[in-house]
Amino acid sequence: xxxxxxxxxxxxxxxxxxxxxxxxxxxxxxxxxxxxxxxxxxxxxxxxxxxxxxxxxxxxxxxxxxxxxxxxxxxxxxxxxxxxxxxxxxxxxxxxxxxxxxxxxxxxxxxxxxxxxxxxxxxxxxxxxxxxxxxxxxxxxxxxxxxxxxxxxxxxxxxxxxxxxxxxxxxxxxxxxxxxxxxxxxxxxxxxxxxxxxxxxxxxxxxxxxxxxxxxxxxxxxxxxxxxxxxxxxxxxxxxxxxxxxxxxxxxxxxxxxxxxxxxxxxxxxxxxxxxxxxxxxxxxxxxxxxxxxxxxxxxxxxxxxxxxxxxxxxxxxxxxxxxxxxxxxxxxxxxxxxxxxxxxxxxxxxxxxxxxxxxxxxxxxxxxxxxxxxxxxxxxxxxxxxxxxxxxxxxxxxxxxxxxxxxxxxxxxxxxxxxxxxxxxxxxxxxxxxxxxxxxxxxxxxxxxxxxxxxxxxxxxxxxxxxxxxxxxxxxxxxxxxxxxxxxxxxxxxxxxxxxxxxxxxxxxxxxxxxxxxxxxx
Amino acid sequence: xxxxxxxxxxxxxxxxxxxxxxxxxxxxxxxxxxxxxxxxxxxxxxxxxxxxxxxxxxxxxxxxxxxxxxxxxxxxxxxxxxxxxxxxxxxxxxxxxxxxxxxxxxxxxxxxxxxxxxxxxxxxxxxxxxxxxxxxxxxxxxxxxxxxxxxxxxxxxxxxxxxxxxxxxxxx
Numbered sequence: 001x002x003x004x005x006x007x008x009x010x011x012x013x014x015x016x017x018x019x020x021x022x023x024x025x026x027x028x029x030x031x032x033x034x035x036x037x038x039x040x041x042x043x044x045x046x047x048x049x050x051x052x053x054x055x056x057x058x059x060x061x062x063x064x065x066x067x068x069x070x071x072x073x074x075x076x077x078x079x080x081x082x083x084x085x086x087x088x089x090x091x092x093x094x095x096x097x098x099x100x101x102x103x104x105x106x107x108x109x110x111x112x113x114x115x116x117x118x119x120x121x122x123x124x125x126x127x128x129x130x131x132x133x134x135x136x137x138x139x140x141x142x143x144x145x146x147x148x149x150x151x152x153x154x155x156x157x158x159x160x161x162x163x164x165x166x167x168x169x170x171x172x173x174x175x176x177x178x179x180x181x182x183x184x185x186x187x188x189x190x191x192x193x194x195x196x197x198x199x200x201x202x203x204x205x206x207x208x209x210x211x212x213x214x215x216x217x218x219x220x221x222x223x224x225x226x227x228x229x230x231x232x233x234x235x236x237x238x239x240x241x242x243x244x245x246x247x248x249x250x251x252x253x254x255x256x257x258x259x260x261x262x263x264x265x266x267x268x269x270x271x272x273x274x275x276x277x278x279x280x281x282x283x284x285x286x287x288x289x290x291x292x293x294x295x296x297x298x299x300x301x302x303x304x305x306x307x308x309x310x311x312x313x314x315x316x317x318x319x320x321x322x323x324x325x326x327x328x329x330x331x332x333x334x335x336x337x338x339x340x341x342x343x344x345x346x347x348x349x350x351x352x353x354x355x356x357x358x359x360x361x362x363x364x365x366x367x368x369x370x371x372x373x374x375x376x377x378x379x380x381x382x383x384x385x386x387x388x389x390x391x392x393x394x395x396x397x398x399x400x401x402x403x404x405x406x407x408x409x410x411x412x413x414x415x416x417x418x419x420x421x422x423x424x425x426x427x428x429x430x431x432x433x434x435x436x437x438x439x440x441x442x443x444x445x446x447x448x449x450x451x452x453x454x455x456x457x458x459x460x461x462x463x464x465x466x467x468x469x470x471x472x473x474x475x476x477x478x479x480x481x482x483x484x485x486x487x488x489x490x491x492x493x494x495x496x497x498x499x500x501x502x503x504x505x506x507x508x509x510x511x512x513x514x515x516x517x518x519x520x521x522x523x
Numbered sequence: 524x525x526x527x528x529x530x531x532x533x534x535x536x537x538x539x540x541x542x543x544x545x546x547x548x549x550x551x552x553x554x555x556x557x558x559x560x561x562x563x564x565x566x567x568x569x570x571x572x573x574x575x576x577x578x579x580x581x582x583x584x585x586x587x588x589x590x591x592x593x594x595x596x597x598x599x600x601x602x603x604x605x606x607x608x609x610x611x612x613x614x615x616x617x618x619x620x621x622x623x624x625x626x627x628x629x630x631x632x633x634x635x636x637x638x639x640x641x642x643x644x645x646x647x648x649x650x651x652x653x654x655x656x657x658x659x660x661x662x663x664x665x666x667x668x669x670x671x672x673x674x675x676x677x678x679x680x681x682x683x684x685x686x687x688x689x690x691x692x693x694x695x
């Protein structure tokens with residue numbers, strides 16, 4: 001049962017976005033009795049609506065609003081108007097994510113201290129004690145039902161995993177498993193066990209994979225304290241003469257503009273839209289955008305060092321059968337500068353269907369070099385590389401005044417140049433990934449370039465000192481006390497791990513902080 | 524839609540037609556496979572242009588186990604009033620390039636490598652990129668093509684692979 005709040009109700013917390021950050025924060029606050037209006041730009045889809053067809057699903061779920069790209073990253077060439085592969089729907093990209101749920105390693109919270117000065121990198125330590133995160137990580141793992149934590153069994157390994165595991169062991173890797181996944185290995189929390197159906201990226205039709213769309217969102221609504229408005233696209237955040245935010249203007253499903261008043265505003269629109277919204281909310285008091293006295297809004301955009309390795313064997317693999325991200329090698333996730341780069345990376349199995357393999361294996365490729373690879377699609381195994389990339393001030397989201405979105409607002413431009421550390425790490429990972437497959441008889445290997453970004457981080461980063469970043473250790477903006485950032489854009493650095501578990505843990509922690517500050521009368 | 528074998532005999536097909544290359548026959552308002560396995564009506568493009576476009580599609584993404592009719596289906600959408608000029612001009616450019624190398628036209632060069640050379644020389648042109656990028660979905664997103672690559676598509680309707688071989692390889 002949705003709780004209808006008046007547009008004029010200025011006692012509500014308004015949350016913009018309903019994914020891993022916003023969706024979880026909305027429920028956590030609602031459970032504490034806080035009134036919440038969550039505004040979601042996309043529509044509401046549930047497992048029965050998900051489509052297990054790659055392109056059709058992409059059309060249903062992907063964020064396809066106008067965007068532009070620049071920089072030397074290959075995505076700007078291959079997918080110039082599609083810098084990201086994220087979701088516009090209630091539940092956000094938790095519908096699309098593969099489910100890998102890894103904690104940051106201790107050293108990753110303090111990248112500047114542990115990595116030292118890296119030329120061209122804008123490294124900083126998180127203003128958070130790793131020990132303080134332990135309990136929040138446990139709460140997040142329990143919420144998501146993460147396998148191999150809390151006594152939950154691991155998932156069984158599919159064919160793609162069997163090849164990956166055998167190759168990993170053959171080259172001496174020790175830490176390979178089906179990983180910690182927010183996919184039920186047994187029925188739990190009202191959701192069934194994984195049926196090894198594939199199509200994890202298209203929304204889990206069983207609901208075996210955790211998504212806020214069918215867990216936190218309806219649970220929050222059931223309290224009567226949460227109202228979710230879908231197809232409500234926020235255009236700007238408003239403030240009063242004292243500088244505090246007072247509400248948000250959004251376009252509703254009919255395109256009409258509405259003003260929702262607010263006591264607190266939490267921005268959780270992913271690392272492109274969140275800084276864009278702050279920039280698009282510029283006013284005479286805040287001419288550079290909200291919460292931007294540091295000049296860091298939109299900067300330090302990170303997208304993880306990524307790439308893929310696919311390999312062809314002389315026998316069938318049928319990698320599409322089963323969990324999309326079915327296993328992980330963690331031997332390379334350590335910080336070990338002797339490899340020629342700081343930070344580390346994970347190797348995780350990945351499978352694409354034939355339509356997406358044709359689009360992503362070698363974008364722009366054609367001729368027999370390309371088609372003979374696809375001829376062996378049935379005999380193909382695949383893995384994804386995900387590693388820590390360096391924050392750079394010049395990698396940033398800016399407003400492109402030459403391109404307007406459907407509401408007439410400047411589109412975001414996403415600029416990204418690979419840092420030499422990113423390139424060194426990717427080359428190392430390609431070599432290791434290819435070695436894994438060659439060790440078990442691959443006849444051909446493909447070091448495949450990065451896809452449009454699913455891990456978008458860092459554009460409203462946390463900092464101890466207001467000069468260095470946009471938000472404090474609780475995601476509260478340094479400049480405006482009742483304005484928070486609640487998504488991956490608050491990441492100070494990216495770590496090597498898939499970010500969702502950390503986004504969820506930070507959202508649970510932020511909910512505690514906001515509720516406590518409200519009780520103290522500070523917000 | 525592509526017509527299937529039953530609707531057209533080889534004899535009917537060949538009466539009043541010409542052939543282009545060895546793969547295609549063309550007549551008034553249609554392109555067909557030389558085997559008469561398929562035929563396609565064309566309304567806005569010259570039949571010979573469509574036949575050459577189908578050959579170009581195969582030369583860009585050659586899969587020897589994928590029949591011409593799937594390539595024909597992949598480019599059939601260009602047979603519109605809006606796109607006819609763009610396609611006629613582009614294909615005329617292909618033929619001119621082939622003639623410059625001493626061939627009768629693009630479709631009749633014999634070896635694939637001669638056609639690929641022509642395509643390599645124009646791979647940055649808007650025409651080539653339009654055709655190539657369109658084929659990524661036009662060819663590989665045809666559900667009828669998927670089984671030719673072993674791809675099984677969705678499995679939810681059959682209960683996933685939990686009891687149907689998600690871990691069935693035994694060679695590793």
